[in-house]
Amino acid sequence: MxxxxxxxxxxxxxxxxxxxxxxxxxxxxxxxxxxxxxxxxxxxxxxxxxxxxxxxxxRNKDELLVLLLNDYATRTLHRPELPAQPRERIVVAAATIHGALAVCPWIVEVLTADDLMATSALWFVEQIVDGLVECGLSPERAVHGYRAIWYYTAGEIVVRVTAARRRTEDDRPTYREQVFADLDPSELPRLAQVADHWAPLTAEDTYLDGLRALVDGLLAPR
Amino acid sequence: MxxxxxxxxxxxxxxxxxxxxxxxxxxxxxxxxxxxxxxxxxxxxxxxxxxxxxxxxxRNKDELLVLLLNDYATRTLHRPELPAQPRERIVVAAATIHGALAVCPWIVEVLTADDLMATSALWFVEQIVDGLVECGLSPERAVHGYRAIWYYTAGEIVVRVTAARRRTEDDRPTYREQVFADLDPSELPRLAQVADHWAPLTAEDTYLDGLRALVDGLLAPR
DNA sequence: GCAAGTTTTTATACATGTAAGGAAAATAGC
DNA sequence: GCTATTTTCCTTACATGTATAAAAACTTGC
Structure with a gap:
């Protein structure tokens, strides 16, 4: 009973x-x-x-979304095998976070909230900071380096996702297309030169290239 | 009459x-x-x-905000004297855009909209792309490089502004503080090591450092 | 001058997040 | 059992963005 x-x-x-x-x-x-x-x-x-x-x-809908993001991260953000080489470890750790977040477009509202502080993501942060330290940065510079990587990563996702969103809910020609059509080649020669390829160029996924460049730059001797 | x-x-x-x-x-x-x-x-x-x-x-309130941003950019984003050296020109151009946008916190909703395509900002984009080309990048790689710089720049602003916003409208301890208080030093030694200084460290303005690193990395030989 | 067509303005209505205040359901002290 | 206290829940109300449909103010063709 x-x-x-x-x-x-x-x-x-x-x-x-x-x-x-x-x-x-x-x-x-x-x-x-x-x-x-x-x-x-x-x-x-x-x-x-x-x-x-x-x-x-x-507390409010925003917090609910943050909780959803944490929940999502906890369930899908699994720790991969990381390379031993610290530089590559940084890249893979950042790229893993990026990959997990990029497929989840509704987070944009939340992404900007704070740095990624789901407990499951902290391990990745640790890997990045640790990798930077192992490459010779001071702990302080390593934190700043991680922040730079996070800015780049979050920015990439936010810009890409909202651009895509705007494209779908909108059939009129983009403001961008408009602007590029009226480019004055004598004033802005480089942009005029690439104007035709701008859309496909910016549609390419170059996150990894940029990430590598950033990490290289962070680790280069000053 | x-x-x-x-x-x-x-x-x-x-x-x-x-x-x-x-x-x-x-x-x-x-x-x-x-x-x-x-x-x-x-x-x-x-x-x-x-x-x-x-x-x-x-079209809607969002578009109004975009127009406001363009208006704002047109009025306040003046072309500075740029250094002759291309690498430094890139840095100054990007930093100028960043400085103009960073003081204008309400744009966050809009910033993510698209790349900055106000006509007044295009000149800066031109400078960046041109600088990258002058440093030996192909036009395609230069556009990608510009995009990386933009991701980093937009990400920095968005993350910083929304973090600040959340801090003001919120008196409870941050989720972040919570997390850092409960750090397990054996699992996440680096983070535990810097935990005490995390807040001041991440409050520092290191945009320029990160930008320089990114540009350096973009220009380094592959 | 009148009907048709075009663009702008207005009136009305709805979905949404959430503030404010009170009601409900429990425990604790008597 | 009764009251006070605490926590959770519900009712109502409001501000906001915006969809929809109709009205208003024009031009054009006759």
Whole structure:
């Protein structure tokens, strides 16, 4: 026979939903219907509650998205075999984070939030900082180096994703196309020279090249 | 005596407000009261019209912000004396853009929009691409190099600004502080080592250092 | 002058995030 | 059992961006 629930230690009305349930349900909605469908009301009805009840488990929608990102990172960001050579280790660690985030376009709102501080991502940060130190940087410079790598990585994702988003929700010619069509070759010769190839050029994925360049530059003797 | 207005050529009901007026008024609101106060309703009453009328001159609020950014860039982004040496020219051009954007925190929503394509900024892009070519890169690689610089620059601004924003609207301890307090030194020794200095370290402005490293790396022989 | 067509403006309506205040459900002290 | 206290939940309300449809103010062709 069912034990009466052990006497509660906590004060106040017992919660009917948990932060975890909120996040899990939100994840299901995002996974199955896309992040656009994730509204507080929708989430509330899905969970059998009311919108404002969610706000006792999540500070606001932004925080919910951060939690979703952490959840996502924890589940999909597995530690790869890293090369022994520190420079290459840095590159692979950064590229792994980048790869995991790049396929998850809804994070843009959140990405900018803070540096990636999901516990699962910290290991990668450690690898990067450690690699930089092993290559001769002081711990302080190594942290700055990691920050630079993070700026570059986050910037790449944010710019690329929002550009893509804007392209889909928009059939009119891009402002960019417009501008490149009216380029004055005598004023801006280089841009005029590459104007025709600009779109395909900037569509190429050169994250790794840029990352390598940045790491090389960070490690080069001053 | 006032000439009767020349017979209009355009069809349809004559506009009572112009795109320019919309942007100018929006700018005034942003300048005097901050970007938070810029709402479509507020803008409409300020301009003596109705919210939906604005949508005939501006596709949506996002586009309005893009226009504001362009307007801002056109007014404040003046061409500096650039060094003759191409490498340094790249750095100064990028740093100038960065400096102009960094003081203008409300652009974050927009920055991610696309690359900076205000006509006034194109000159800087030209300088960067040209500098890279002068240093021996092919035009294609130069464009990719510019993109890397832009990713880094935009990422730095976005991350820094939103981190600052979150700090002000939030008095609870940061997630980051939380995480760094619970660091396991045996698992993440480097991070534990710098944990105490993390906040001040990441608060330092190291944009230029990172930029130099990136440019160095882009120009290093492969 | 009138009908048709075109562009701008207005009125109305809806979805969304979330603030404010009160109701509900538990414990603790009496 | 009763009251105070604490925590969670619910109801209501508001500001905001913007979709939709109709009205208004023009030009053009007749």
């Amino acid at each position: 069912p034990q009466p629930p052990a006497p509660r230690k906590t004060l106040g009305r017992p919660p009917r939903i948990s932060r975890e349930e909120v996040v899990t349900t939100a994840r299901r909605i995002v996974d199955t219907e896309g992040v656009d469908r994730l509204t507080m009301r929708r989430l509330a009805t899905e969970i059998g509650s009311t919108p404002m009840a969610l706000y006792h488990h999540v | 006032p000439q009767p207005p020349a017979p209009r050529k355009t069809l349809g009901r004559p506009p009572r407000i112009s795109r320019e007026e919309v942007v100018t008024t929006a700018r005034r609101i942003v300048d005097t009261e901050g970007v938070d106060r810029l709402t479509m309703r507020r803008l409409a009453t300020e301009i003596g019209s109705t919210p939906m009328a604005l949508y005939h001159h501006v």
